[in-house]
Amino acid sequence: MITLISSDKRKFHVLEEVANQSLTIRDVIEDRRGRRRADRIILVTNINSKIPEKVIVYWLRHFLMPEEIAHASMSHKKAEKLKKWEAKFFDTDIDTLNDLILAADSLDIPSLFDGACEKVSDILKNRSAEEVGEISKIENEFTHEEEEEEIPSENAWVWRNEFA
């Protein structure tokens, strides 16, 4: 059993085999092998407790079938079920998605990273820059001239839908 400690000091106990899905944690455990029990504590200081909870849920769901996922040998029915589960898992607010991506990146969990990035790309799909700006509160920072000149000449066609 290893212990993860989040930035708000909550402790999460996880089976080593489960946490091994994080390549970062696996390497840390490997480095510390044979040492004292205290060394099985890993600080994940850059993320709050909400995220480890989600990450562990994700691990547990995937832990049951890592081999099958790796070798793409899952039965069609199982694959469909997992897909449905993941769709629900990633169906969350954009701040959580954001933190999941950061956690998956720093803990090096490739499938979680891909899944969360793909979900963000789904949110961006078929949305104009203005809509994305509203959803994400990102300021576009383009000066009036840049917006007039640079953007239209290159990309104007993508959001004009003239004869739909």
Added chain:
Amino acid sequence: MAAWSDLTNDILEHITSFLTFPDHCRFGAVCKNWSLVSKLRRYPPAPQLPWLVLEEEEETRKRKFYSLSEAKHYSIEIPELHGRYICGSSHGWLFAVDIKITGILINPFTRECYELPPFPAFSKKIDIPLYEKVPSDDIERIRGWTFEEMQIRIVFKAILSHDPKERSDFTAMILFGELNTPAFWRPGDLCWTIVDGQVGSMDDIVYFEENFYVLPSGIQLYVVDFEPKPKLREVGPEIGQDKKISKFFSFEVFHPLVGAPVWLTPNPW
């Protein structure tokens, strides 16, 4: 705090790898940093269904496309395509013929462009005169054909062996003229080279595993041999007399005046 603002450019780039080409362009217009990320273009856009290439808008001369995946029309300003008829598409490049019956090969998004040499004679009887040299009272006539008709009829189908961006020694193959005769051109060639051995009119052509295959309106498949001399050679499989194949792909709408529909897979960088 704005969402996604603490994602590194590496992560943002990874997100763009899931976006199709139009979504990628919209992504680049969200903010300055995203604009920079969108210009890195390390990942190809996510695959999508090909676009249907349509005619140009009458007033603006912008080229119209229809994206099946998004069920959307796009009009894009591509000056090189003004007044040109699109007779083929391959690897995201378009073959386009103008009213003077001269051809170009162009990637409509990067606007890289090759000028193609003049096409060979339409048939034994009909040579294509220089547009400028036809007397003005006879300007529209080439032995009974108008230049507009000839522009559509000269090339039946055109394909490439490779993406010109990846290999500069690609081969362009066309079926041209009255009998859809196969002819090829490679960058640097000054003219089209006709492939010998044609029997009858050709219906279709495809490039597969280093070979061009040509299908006449009969029952036998041909492959193009380039050495020692460009020539068609019969290849299997035997197709029963009662079964006739006329296309390498399934049913396609073909309109005698407009030609076959041209599908474009955007290949923007």
